[in-house]
Amino acid sequence: MSIYVNRETKLVVQGITGATAKFHTKLMKEYGTNIVAGVTPGKGGETVEGVPVFNTMREAVKKTGANASVIYVPPGLAADGILEAAESKIGLVICITEHIPIGDMINVKRYLEDKETILIGPNCPGVITPDECKIGIMPGYIHRKGHIGVVSRSGTLTYEAVHQLSELGMGQSTAVGIGGDPVNGTSFIDVLKGFNEDPDTHGVIMIGEIGGTQEEEAAEWVKENMKKPVAGFISGVTAPPGKRMGHAGAIISGGKGTAEEKIKVMKAAGIAIADTPSTMGKTMAELMNK
């Protein structure tokens, strides 16, 4: 078992004819992901890495039965890509694109309120269930099949955590990057709920960062509901206030969203916090062996 993606996932790549999308389409296929279609307006009828390209999502879904999409289109067009995917009734949309205007994401979030579609991201590395399905931009070789769920706002810190787990012999059930934007689709709580109900997930690592209050809300939820051990890490202890640390959402404003506050609330909820980013795996291992 796993969450979000597995062997049954039939993927469509939105913006498949772009250079980044082509490169990762190749890597995803090599990993074993079942890519059934690509969409680029005006490029219908072409193929990329043997994958048929369609002009619209509706057509791609109708002709191939795709049930998930990944978006690599440029920031100014990405919001429309999410809307198009949702309108085509696809179950899961994973948006890799960074720098989407916040105003666009406010509209997207509203549009998705009464839709069945789940959005992961934007500005995220994607989702992987090791040995079954890799969607996004993460390096496949660091993952091992296993029982730890990973959820993170940061792409590269997800890789770091996964790498550490694999080196310690602890595989992953699914690793989910929820993205670094202030307005996003799936939250920490959504993913934690999924892991809580997934019989193959035995423990979870949750990686947060400064800005917003998603980590605090998730910690409250963990305290009340989580049946499995949770380890955590928050980056940005040394980040100066008022500065946007790369991610649009990573900013301490008005004294809110500090790493100290998040760590305090997470510890109070029984989450084991790693002292440094290089001990995330070790912290999880110690927790699982208790």
Next chain:
Amino acid sequence: MNIHEYQGKELFRAYGVPVPRGHVAFSIEEAVSHAKELDSNIAAVKAQIHAGGRGKAGGVKIAKTHEEVRTYAKELLGKTLVTHQTGEEGQVIQRLLIEEGVDIEREYYIGLVLNRETGRVSFMASKEGGMDIEEVAENTPEKILYEEIDPLVGLTAFQGRRIAYGLGLPKKAAKQGVELFQKLYKLYLQTDASIIEINPLIITREEKLIALDAKLNFDDNALSRQEGIRGYRDESEEDPKELEAGKYDLSYIALDGNIGCMVNGAGLAMATMDIIKHYGGSPANFLDVGGSATRENVANAFRILLSDENVKGVFVNIFGGIMKCDVIAAGIVEALKTVEMNVPLVVRLEGTNVDKGREILANSQVEVLSAFSMDDGAKKIVKATKSPQ
């Protein structure tokens, strides 16, 4: 992106939000001539810098005569103003806003900002105008009125009325208020603003609402479609290194330590700073090269890092995903062809195309201390920058 108060007021005027008459001045003579044109009993001389707290720091003066305008303009122009938002180094005043005086009956606070919890724009208002709104939110949260805006319908008239009545505006002003609030939301939406704050919004004895201040901030991600807003950019208000980094699509923030960091991904970049600190070192910067950086961008990043005189060592920490390790390695090699490197360099590479990247470094003339993990790299660079050279 930040803009100046006088630019914000230009936008207010364009959207029909009343502001006092006024002009920007770049020199003492301009300041005096604008004051004469205003023909007002009193004139405000307001320092224009991209930071709040100007009033408390002495950046806003009230002049009763044209001679006083001259005196204040002379005092302020070229002066370094230090407010609670500028940091110790302060900000040099290069522009002044010369504005007519207005009769203030009462002051209010108005703000539009993204509410990250709901993913919607939140309209905030308070009777505690002129006060630091963060303090009000902290100490007396009940004094702030909130309206969440549904993007489907925008700020509705009934929400506007709720705010107007909540603030206790007199009947005539309440009607004007509802229109004003809706105009502000329209401005927020159409310019891709991320913050609009009026502190204070004032009501005159004649029951007329006027925006006495204007603080506007815009979503950097949307600037490519906001030509007019882009034109308001004042680069002299920004850190020169951050500005240069921005030209190469790099996210760079100067800090006060001595270990230069080059990392891919914002989370890993922050975590790299954290682990350097954990081992007793001090990061000189935050630098995220992003996912789509070219070899040239990486080379430029490296040059910017080394241009900081405080840098006593460099730690490159890469976990390739969308970013490829060979691009990073090639960029470092290229940068070091033109820039001399006299400080230790620790490189940790992992992820996409890692073997190619390691090979490029191994076959180059670049002197590199290789690290096999983030932990190892952080320890090595802290040690290398502490030992006598």
